[in-house]
Amino acid sequence: MLTRVLPVFVVVAAITGLWYLACIPMNAHQSVTDLERAGEVVVPGGAAERRDMAGVSLVLQNPAAVQAAFGQERPRLPAPHQVGAEIWETTANKRITSKRSLVYHGWITLSATLLGFAIGTVAGIALAVGIVHVRAMDMSVMPWAIASQTIPILAIAPMIIVVLNSVGVQGLVPKAMISAYLSFFPVVVGMVKGLRSPDRMQLDLLTTYSATRAQTLWKLRLPASMPYLFTSLKIGIAASLVGAIVGELPTGAAGGLGARLLAGSYYGQTIQIWAALFWAAILAATLVGLIGLIQRVTLNRMGMAA
Amino acid sequence: MTQDTVIKAENLGLTFETNDGPVRALTDVNLEINKGDFVSFIGPSGCGKTTFLRVIAALETPTSGEITVNGMTPDAARQARAYGYVFQAAGLYPWRTIAGNIRLPLEIMGYAKADQAERVERVLELVDLDGFGEKYPWQLSGGMQQRASIARALAFDADILLMDEPFGALDEIVRDRLNEELLSLWARTEKTIGFVTHSIPEAVYLSTKIVVMSPRPGRITDVIDSPLPKERPLDIRDSAEFIEIAHRVREGLRAGHGDDV
Known part of the structure; x- marks a missing residue:
């Protein structure tokens, strides 16, 4: 246990330490300005004089700026404990129906993520089945699928939302479409490989039973593709979450982690941005972990554990 | 063709088109297998023994000649569930x-x-x-x-059991046991068995008919009807008759190989 936890702990501690260290020069200008307003003597005096100075040299000339870097209201880089406190405050100390609760916003994003993930997975599996069975699809679909992923999602997301809005579809579905757009691709790639994983001998065996293609699909190809499917789903669900967040940005949506990020950047609420970012990261890790768990249980039951 | 003929091949040939030119996997194969026979196909790699079994099973299509299984084409025979196929790996x-x-x-x-x-x-x-x-x-x-x-x-x-080196991946002790069991299974079910093997003792011990094949091009060089009784304890392998048949198989394999051993 210790051997597994220790490396993780060391890495987290190192990142946290670096983060605190980076706060000092990043927030130096504000620190020195705050000190000056409080009546302390700072070098050089006057914010205009300091504007073009590097944070590091500012701190070297004003050692008091070190302490002032960790408690600002709108720091350039919030300290870890500030972000932690904000997460705690907006997660545990707010009613989950409150617009200031990250649980509220997280749920809005999560629902779009899950719907988009479901659509993307079904579409991905359907396309993969088509690619494996229809030669014309094999030749034609894959290049388009790859091309679709080369378009920046930030470019296409507003268009999807505007187009769907013009036909009267709003709210959850447009965001889910963007999630689906990102998550179908890894499922297609993984499932094509998975459905083709049975070897010649296994396919010959079914031929000797005069099995139909549908029977081959249900009894051999689909079960054999499970390990590939789960690997794809893990990538797909993380992509779905990104899609849902990106989908919330251009709408000026009232809710969701994306809206929270956008609002934070409008009003210079850096702590709020970081808290929403961490919430999104924790959500993604939880979703991926959950699929990993289902993967382990399923593959163990199927006797296919890696 | 007598009433008991289950599989009949006439001037059968199969040529694979490969990038290095055509490969003649089977040429001029003439063979009749009767109901209840236990037929072994033995020969070195590339002699076409597995290919022939796959032709019977309609997993490969011959490019010349005729073959019937239960009086039908192999395809029709498969649809009629004429055979069960056992591969090298259990799968x-x-x-x-x-x-x-x-x-x-x-x-x-x-x-x-x-x-x-x-x-x-x-x-x-x-x-x-x-x-x-x-x-x-x-x-x-x-x-x-x-x-x-x-x-x-x-x-x-299925009346026919086609087996492609089914015990090839197993150790010799297990293999002996499974051979003995296969014989008793064959006696009880009265199936017709086609059995591909590398092993001379296995072929002689199991078969009523041994088909010796050789490569380049894949062809039959000898067909031996075994005089051994149907009842075969494992120690029959030490009898003079057994050794004589094994000798003939070995001679057939050597002759087929020519000079390129």
Whole structure:
């Protein structure tokens, strides 16, 4: 246990330490300005004089700026404990129906993520089945699928939302479409490989039973593709979450982690941005972990554990 | 063609088109297999023995000549469930139990549920695996897995059993045992068996008819009708008759090889 936890702990501690260290020069200008307003003597005096100075040299000339870097209201880089406190405050100390609760916003994003993930997975599996069975699809679909992923999602997301809005579809579905757009691709790639994983001998065996293609699909190809499917789903669900967040940005949506990020950047609420970012990261890790768990249980039951 | 002829090949040939030019996998194969025969195909790699078995099973299509299985084309025979095929590897599905694996062909062929269960029980007993139906493949040894795959091939009552080096991956002790069991299975079920092997003792011990083949191009060089009795204890392999047949097989293999050994 210790051997597994220790490396993780060391890495987290190192990142946290670096983060605190980076706060000092990043927030130096504000620190020195705050000190000056409080009546302390700072070098050089006057914010205009300091504007073009590097944070590091500012701190070297004003050692008091070190302490002032960790408690600002709108720091350039919030300290870890500030972000932690904000997460705690907006997660545990707010009613989950409150617009200031990250649980509220997280749920809005999560629902779009899950719907988009479901659509993307079904579409991905359907396309993969088509690619494996229809030669014309094999030749034609894959290049388009790859091309679709080369378009920046930030470019296409507003268009999807505007187009769907013009036909009267709003709210959850447009965001889910963007999630689906990102998550179908890894499922297609993984499932094509998975459905083709049975070897010649296994396919010959079914031929000797005069099995139909549908029977081959249900009894051999689909079960054999499970390990590939789960690997794809893990990538797909993380992509779905990104899609849902990106989908919330251009709408000026009232809710969701994306809206929270956008609002934070409008009003210079850096702590709020970081808290929403961490919430999104924790959500993604939880979703991926959950699929990993289902993967382990399923593959163990199927006797296919890696 | 007598009434007992099950498989009949006439001037059969199969040429594969490869990037390095045509490869003649089979040429001028003439062979008759009668009902109840145990026929072994023996020869070095590339002699076409597996290819011939696959032609019987309609897994390959011959490019010349004629072949009939139960008086039909191989394709029609397959549709009529004429044969069960056992591959080199057991190829059991890890996500199905042993019983589930044996049920696979029955499900595909559309047998009724009750009939399926009954047949699974019967063939499990036939290959001496009763009680192992609910186990998963990984819980069984290699020899037991191969027995399960034979049970799978027997489940739908095909008259012909085609076996492509089924015991090739097993150690010799297990192999001896499975050979003995296969003989008793053959005696009880009266199937016609086509059996591909590398091993001279295995071929002589099992067969009523030994087909010696050689490569480049793949062809039959000798067909030996075994004078050994149907009842064959393992120690028959020390008898003079056995050794004589084995000798003839070895001579046939050597002659077929020519100078390129």
